Amino acid sequence: MxxxxxxxxxxxxxxxxxxxxxxxxxxxxxxxxxxxxxxxxxxxxxxxxxxxxxxxxxxxxxxxxxxxxxxxxxxxxxxxxxxxxxxxxxxxxxxxxxxxxxxxxxxxxxxxxxxxxxxxxxxxxxxxxxxxxxxxxxxxxxxxxxxxxxxxxxxxxxxxxxxxxxxxxxxxxxxxxxxxxxxxxxxxxxxxxxxxxxxxxxxxxxxxxxxxxxxxxxxxxxxxxxxxxxxxxxxxxxxxxxxxxxxxxxxxxxxxxxxxxxxxxxxxxxxxxxxxxxxxxxxxxxxxxxxxxxxxxxxxxxxxxxxxxxxxxxxxxxxxxxxxxxxxxxxxxxxxxxxxxxxxxxxxxxxxxxxxxxIYGTRPWERAALEAVDATDTIHQVRFTRGDGRVFATVFDTPAAGPLRFPGAGMPPFVRARLLGGRAVACQELGGEVVVEFPAVEESPAHCLELEL
Missing domain, CATH: 3.20.20.80 (Glycosidases)
Known part of the structure; x- marks a missing residue:
């Protein structure tokens, strides 16, 4: 035009x-x-x-x-x-x-x-x-x-x-x-x-x-x-x-x-x-x-x-x-x-x-942020983006290896999860929470979980 x-x-x-x-x-x-x-x-x-x-x-x-x-x-x-x-x-x-x-x-x-x-x-x-x-x-x-x-x-x-x-x-x-x-x-x-x-x-x-x-x-x-x-x-x-x-x-x-x-x-x-x-x-x-x-x-x-x-x-x-x-x-x-x-x-x-x-090519999801709690009860900030039938949950800092708990009401319904740069991770709903089995990884400012819808 x-x-x-x-x-x-x-x-x-x-x-x-x-x-x-x-x-x-x-x-x-x-x-x-x-x-x-x-x-x-x-x-x-x-x-x-x-x-x-x-x-x-x-x-x-x-x-x-x-x-x-x-x-x-x-x-x-x-x-x-x-x-x-x-x-x-x-x-x-x-x-x-x-x-x-x-x-x-x-x-x-x-x-x-x-x-x-x-x-x-x-x-x-x-x-x-x-x-x-x-x-x-x-x-x-x-x-x-x-x-x-x-x-x-x-x-x-x-x-x-x-x-x-x-x-x-x-x-x-x-x-x-x-x-x-x-x-x-x-x-x-x-x-x-x-x-x-x-x-x-x-x-x-x-x-x-x-x-x-x-x-x-x-x-x-x-x-x-x-x-x-x-x-x-x-x-x-x-x-x-x-x-x-x-x-x-x-x-x-x-x-x-x-x-x-x-x-x-x-x-x-x-x-x-x-x-x-x-x-x-x-x-x-x-x-x-x-x-x-x-x-x-x-x-x-x-x-x-x-x-x-x-x-x-x-x-x-x-x-x-x-x-x-x-x-x-x-x-x-x-x-x-x-x-x-x-x-x-x-x-x-x-x-x-x-x-x-x-990051690239994504758009905001329904909400920008929530908090997750790792195996040592440390709170981690989480930020969301979406794209191509996926939601990405980027977890700030490096959670301890073990269960990483997200409030269930704040998470998208997804069928499987994968750590970018890594492998698939086990996840389940438990007591109103979404629990991801976070692996032992190298220190990083943030780790991205790909959630397939």
């Missing part, structure tokens, strides 16, 4: 099957801020915002916000910048970044993405600093030539597709510090710094259309907001008409419009560093970094890095509730990845190699 630039027409578009099936994507935040690679280590952004909603930016743990945070007098980032770089402007990081980019080999990064088990990749093409990672033909009227000489977007798009991955583009439509250099301090003034001029709106529209025409993305992942005025619905319609299987996220709010803060249209929601407590009918995608930042942080507290076990369990929880996971990798300035960040990514890939049947 052809989509018209109207809310009624666009809302007939839904997240396509591939996006439901994929479950897992890799986000890549690689900006000039990876050269200073610094951020305060005061906790997670959610906690910091909760404690300091009006001036949380001075403690912002997101390294990619360096240019904003360094402008806040007395902030840790401002003090760090003065000590390390004196009065050098943020723009001074451009040439070191460009020099690193010239020598970069994309294969190791893309091989890591493929090894993770991800089915799609979303690349930051322009973050809030306005620096484009492709040699755009759209001139920045405030900072002429504000883009990489090398086509990082094109090379990553090509490499991703060569590895069988879908490709998407992140673009900061809501903030661009080359158009609006005032620093934002907190929640109250965040949307006040969204550029609202017709010049900026035309610039953003031209960038998006260039990205769509040149790189054919499957995902348009906008951030913060979209400049107010006409043209957004036309952009969506043209995107869908060129790629009916494309998807757009939910961060397209237009400040100053009567719909604000809700977007006029989206295919999926994007909770950040949090997840929904139960099944959500509309598709969603949890997004988070491996630590407390998306951009690379050289001074990162190791305690902030998610463990392989916590990553697997968080991912399974999202999938059971109709969500995907978009997990961020933040390369260093030279494009390499911190080994501490590689470890959980590769661990998730190894887990998926065994248990992918319970």
């Amino acid at each position: 052809r989509y018209a630039p109207s809310v009624e027409s666009l809302r007939t578009h839904e997240a396509p099957a591939w996006f439901h099936d994929a479950k897992f994507g890799i986000f890549i935040h690689w900006t000039m801020a990876s050269i200073p690679a610094f951020a305060p280590q005061a906790g997670s952004l959610i906690d910091i915002v909760g404690e300091n909603p009006l001036d949380f930016q001075r403690l912002n743990p997101y390294a990619e916000w360096y240019w904003n945070t360094m402008k806040i007098e007395g902030s840790e980032t401002a003090l760090h910048h003065a000590a390390m770089y004196g009065d050098a402007p943020y723009e001074a990081f451009r040439e070191p970044f460009e020099a690193s980019v010239e020598a970069w080999d994309p294969a190791p990064l893309l091989d890591l993405v493929a090894a993770s088990g991800a089915r799609y990749v979303v690349l930051v093409t322009k973050h809030h600093d306005g620096f484009a990672l492709w040699p755009t033909g759209v001139q920045n009227p405030k900072y002429p030539g504000w883009h990489t000489r090398r086509d990082l977007v094109g090379e990553i798009a090509q490499g991703a597709r060569e590895r069988g991955l879908r490709f998407g583009v992140y673009y900061s439509g809501g903030l661009d510090w080359t158009f609006e250099p005032r620093p934002t301090l907190g929640i109250a003034d965040l949307f006040d710094t969204v550029p609202r001029s017709g010049e900026y709106r035309s610039y953003v529209d031209a960038h998006y259309r260039e990205l769509m025409g040149r790189y054919r993305p499957d995902v348009l992942w906008n951030d913060i907001a979209y400049p107010p005025g006409p043209g957004m619905l036309e952009l969506f319609a043209d995107f869908y008409n060129g790629n009916p299987d494309g998807v757009v996220n939910d961060r397209w709010t237009q400040p100053g419009t009567k719909e604000f803060p809700l977007p006029l249209h989206h295919d999926f929601r994007t909770p950040e560093y949090t997840q929904y407590p139960d099944i959500v009918a509309r598709k969603w995608e949890a997004t988070r970094g491996i630590g407390h930042s998306y951009g690379y942080v050289a001074n990162e507290d190791p305690a902030n890095i998610i463990s392989p076990g916590a990553l697997v369990q968080s991912f399974v929880d999202a999938v059971s509730k109709n969500g995907n996971l978009l997990l961020n990798i933040g390369p260093k300035g030279d494009g390499s990845v911190d080994p501490r960040h590689e470890a959980p990514v590769r661990a998730l890939g190894r887990w998926l190699a065994i248990n992918g049947e319970a």
